[in-house]
Amino acid sequence: MTEFALRMIGVSKSFPGVLALDSVDLDVLPGEVHVLLGENGAGKSTLMKVLSGAVRRDAGEIELDGQRVEINSPRDAQALGVRIIYQELTLVPYLTVAENIFLGHEPCSFPGLVDTKRMRDDASQLLQTLGLRLDPDRPVREMGIAQQQMVEVAKALVGNARVLVMDEPTSALTNTEIDELFATINRLTARGTAIIYISHRLEELTRIGNRVTVLRDGRKIATHRVGEVDIAYLIRLMANRDLSEHFPKRRVPPGRPLLEVRGLRRAGVLDDINLTVRAGEVVGVAGLLGAGRTEMARAIVGADRRDGGEIRINGEIARLDHPADAIRRGIGFMPEDRKTQGLIQMLSVGENTTLPALGIFSRGGFLKRRAAAAMATKLVQDLRIRTPSIDQPVAQLSGGNQQKVVLAKWLATGADILIMDEPTRGIDIGAKVEIYELMNQLTARGAGILMISSELTEVLGMSDRILVMHAGRIVAEFDAAAATQENVLRAALGQAA
Amino acid sequence: MTSTFGRRQFGTLVGLLALCALLTILTPHFLTVSNLLNITEQTTINAVISVGMTFVILSGGIDLSVGSIVAIAGVCLATALQRHMPLPVALTIALGVGSACGLVNGLLITVGRLAPFIATLGMMSIARGAALLYTDGRPVSGFDASFRALSTARPFMIPAPVILMIVVYVIGHLVLTRTTFGRYVYAIGGNEEATRLSGVRVGIHKTIIYVIAGLTSGIAAIILTARLNSAQPIAGFMYELDAIAATVIGGTSLLGGSGTLAGTLIGSLIMGVLRNGLNILGISSFLQQVVIGSVIIAAVLLDGILNARAQRARARRTSAAAPPPKAAV
Numbered sequence: 001m002t003e004f005a006l007r008m009i010g011v012s013k014s015f016p017g018v019l020a021l022d023s024v025d026l027d028v029l030p031g032e033v034h035v036l037l038g039e040n041g042a043g044k045s046t047l048m049k050v051l052s053g054a055v056r057r058d059a060g061e062i063e064l065d066g067q068r069v070e071i072n073s074p075r076d077a078q079a080l081g082v083r084i085i086y087q088e089l090t091l092v093p094y095l096t097v098a099e100n101i102f103l104g105h106e107p108c109s110f111p112g113l114v115d116t117k118r119m120r121d122d123a124s125q126l127l128q129t130l131g132l133r134l135d136p137d138r139p140v141r142e143m144g145i146a147q148q149q150m151v152e153v154a155k156a157l158v159g160n161a162r163v164l165v166m167d168e169p170t171s172a173l174t175n176t177e178i179d180e181l182f183a184t185i186n187r188l189t190a191r192g193t194a195i196i197y198i199s200h201r202l203e204e205l206t207r208i209g210n211r212v213t214v215l216r217d218g219r220k221i222a223t224h225r226v227g228e229v230d231i232a233y234l235i236r237l238m239a240n241r242d243l244s245e246h247f248p249k250r251r252v253p254p255g256r257p258l259l260e261v262r263g264l265r266r267a268g269v270l271d272d273i274n275l276t277v278r279a280g281e282v283v284g285v286a287g288l289l290g291a292g293r294t295e296m297a298r299a300i301v302g303a304d305r306r307d308g309g310e311i312r313i314n315g316e317i318a319r320l321d322h323p324a325d326a327i328r329r330g331i332g333f334m335p336e337d338r339k340t341q342g343l344i345q346m347l348s349v350g351e352n353t354t355l356p357a358l359g360i361f362s363r364g365g366f367l368k369r370r371a372a373a374a375m376a377t378k379l380v381q382d383l384r385i386r387t388p389s390i391d392q393p394v395a396q397l398s399g400g401n402q403q404k405v406v407l408a409k410w411l412a413t414g415a416d417i418l419i420m421d422e423p424t425r426g427i428d429i430g431a432k433v434e435i436y437e438l439m440n441q442l443t444a445r446g447a448g449i450l451m452i453s454s455e456l457t458e459v460l461g462m463s464d465r466i467l468v469m470h471a472g473r474i475v476a477e478f479d480a481a482a483a484t485q486e487n488v489l490r491a492a493l494g495q496a497a
Numbered sequence: 498m499t500s501t502f503g504r505r506q507f508g509t510l511v512g513l514l515a516l517c518a519l520l521t522i523l524t525p526h527f528l529t530v531s532n533l534l535n536i537t538e539q540t541t542i543n544a545v546i547s548v549g550m551t552f553v554i555l556s557g558g559i560d561l562s563v564g565s566i567v568a569i570a571g572v573c574l575a576t577a578l579q580r581h582m583p584l585p586v587a588l589t590i591a592l593g594v595g596s597a598c599g600l601v602n603g604l605l606i607t608v609g610r611l612a613p614f615i616a617t618l619g620m621m622s623i624a625r626g627a628a629l630l631y632t633d634g635r636p637v638s639g640f641d642a643s644f645r646a647l648s649t650a651r652p653f654m655i656p657a658p659v660i661l662m663i664v665v666y667v668i669g670h671l672v673l674t675r676t677t678f679g680r681y682v683y684a685i686g687g688n689e690e691a692t693r694l695s696g697v698r699v700g701i702h703k704t705i706i707y708v709i710a711g712l713t714s715g716i717a718a719i720i721l722t723a724r725l726n727s728a729q730p731i732a733g734f735m736y737e738l739d740a741i742a743a744t745v746i747g748g749t750s751l752l753g754g755s756g757t758l759a760g761t762l763i764g765s766l767i768m769g770v771l772r773n774g775l776n777i778l779g780i781s782s783f784l785q786q787v788v789i790g791s792v793i794i795a796a797v798l799l800d801g802i803l804n805a806r807a808q809r810a811r812a813r814r815t816s817a818a819a820p821p822p823k824a825a826v
Contacts, residue, residue, distance in 0.1 A: 324698055341694055344688040355684055
């Protein structure tokens with residue numbers, strides 16, 4: 001029988017309201033690159049967090065080299081030789097390569113006294129075995145992203161890593177840099193290190209992977225040898241979920257264009273974005289994390305700089321250099337993170353609700369407190385926001401009710417163009433349906449909605465048209481009737497439609 | 498929370514009253530009309546500066562330059578009086594110099610994107626140095642004694658500076674609670690990015706906040722100059738720390754977004770009563786510093802402990818209300 005470097009057996013994890021992992025199995029052989037595939041929210045990162053001890057599993061077992069182990073904290077994982085390289089680099093820019101590699105594990109000649117020479121020698125040796133030509137004395141901040149990534153790899157290998165997890169390691173790399181990284185990975189596997197590789201770039205799968213496991217909705221769907229299956233089949237596996245969720249979508253015949261974006265650019269982030277949102281329409285925006293969807297929304301409302309392009313509102317060219325301009329033109333923006341961008345947690349429900357509309361509820365700079373309170377009270381009732389009063393601090397509301405307060409802000413300004421970034425993220429199913437109903441009411445009244453969502457079923461269930469973004473561009477557009485999970489996901493992965 | 502008087506301010510008031518009760522027991526000289534008036538009068542300068550400081554701290558910033566601004570505004574005022582400029586002109590100069598320093602702070606922070614700590618640390622040194630340069634390090638005095646009336650007059654038996662302080666607090670309170678600007682001060686301190694995304698031009702409002710801090714320092718300079726009948730370039734030394742202490746003791750969060758001027762006024766009074774009481778009790782000025790420092794730390798520690806406890810209680814309530822997570826199969 002083969003000895004697995006790592007086996008995860010029946011791992012389950014639930015968060016309030018969500019079953020994030022449902023009895024997932026995963027095994028990795030020594031010297032193997034095992035690719036983990038799945039769309040946003042499929043459970044890849046939760047599974048890796050369980051492995052690294054950052055999240056506690058509810059059920060299941062983990063074995064390393066056939067031995068059952070307990071991993072309850074990142075420390076445990078490290079001690080057992082399980083290392084993770086996250087997408088965001090975690091190096092200290094002002095320290096040298098050697099100092100970064102040994103951070104927290106410095107070789108000492110005397111307790112507390114770092115043996116600099118040994119540290120440098122050890123670092124050189126480690127870099128050499130990895131085939132990396134890096135100067136151990138160079139400060140990390142002077143190096144490019146790719147080289148920093150290599151330092152991360154070296155750092156992860158201090159103290160003999162048995163299992164190495166790489167989360168989207170190539171997302172910031174150029175082609176030659178990717179070649180370099182893959183050469184390093186090959187050297188590692190030759191030494192017997194087991195690698196779990198997470199990537200949205202399917203073309204990398206065939207180049208580097210030995211086996212691939214597909215996750216969907218927190219469940220393991222299948223594990224295959226890379227040579228045995230083609231990419232189209234894998235995409236089907238990732239996408240094919242049952243559309244049992246209920247979407248109360250009501251269609252309204254679209255009216256005149258409310259928002260038109262032409263040739264919107266932001267260097268290195270967005271390229272030639274063109275879109276139109278008509279009255280009564282929900283335009284869904286699908287795409288994987290990092291495709292540029294949030295960046296697009298922020299550039300449209302003037303929250304971030306634009307490097308080119310034109311925005312028309314009701315057919316007229318509009319200069320939107322600050323969110324205030326967008327609000328004056330009738331745009332409302334619900335940011336992706338209500339806690340840090342959508343709401344001011346210390347302020348009350350009423351104060352949050354009327355914040356963008358204070359211009360309406362004041363005269364000569366003085367608040368019309370009664371009018372503002374009346375509006376807030378009316379919106380709390382209309383949106384059925386469950387709060388003891390409008391004076392309740394918004395931090396004390398549930399996620400779904402907080403999200404409704406974010407929406408209420410834009411109803412208070414009378415916005416007729418709503419840009420919603422992940423409008424139902426992290427809220428329970430009941431609140432989701434309420435948000436969908438509110439979207440229906442808005443479009444029935446002639447508002448237009450641009451809805452960014454990482455939930456494919458939501459995009460398919462609530463949109464009239466669907467735009468798909470990949471690498472900062474809109475790469476496909478589907479009519480709701482023509483869109484399927486498979487062709488949307490294929491476009492989002494950058495595969496030709 | 499923008500309510501005038503929260504649970505936190507109530508706690509501070511209880512602290513102030515307890516302190517007064519203790520001093521009344523310890524010494525017969527504390528609870529007399531003249532001593533209480535004396536305390537209030539001595540508190541005015543710190544209290545007025547603390548109004549501006551409260552605006553700044555509410556917005557999530559800090560202003561270390563207020564003490565030095567008191568000095569530069571004071572010597573400019575005194576020089577104007579020395580040259581026999583009309584009183585309104587001289588007062589306008591004091592307020593203008595204070596506001597101008599605040600404007601520079603504000604622009605450095607918003608346009609220059611400097612951390613408030615750094616911008617105002619620089620201004621603290623620059624304004625102090627400018628005051629010393631301008632006066633050659635000597636006090637400015639020898640102007641008409643009628644100016645002293647601003648300090649000594651007692652309309653309705655109440656010292657004029659106290660009336661001025663009350664006016665500043667009432668205006669400040671109205672601005673914070675009744676105007677859009679006041680609402681934005683809390684919003685910016687609570688979450689600057691969310692405020693910007695709500696269409697608020699954060700930069701302009703932040704700049705105005707530092708102008709207000711400069712302006713209240715200018716007002717304090719007028720009171721101080723009138724009281725001493727001269728202006729010192731070394732005046733206002735370390736006043737910024739007293740103002741920060743009064744604001745924080747008064748329940749304004751150093752992280753911004755929460756606090757009230759009522760709390761700040763009580764905070765200043767606590768500082769004033771404490772100083773006065775320690776003096777009456779004949780405690781050495783060296784020991785006084787130790788006591789005052791300890792009170793500041795104790796007040797904020799206590800606040801943190803009470804806050805954490807309230808938060809835990811709230812978390813318990815919410816988790817009890819929410820259904821337990823679905824068990825894994």
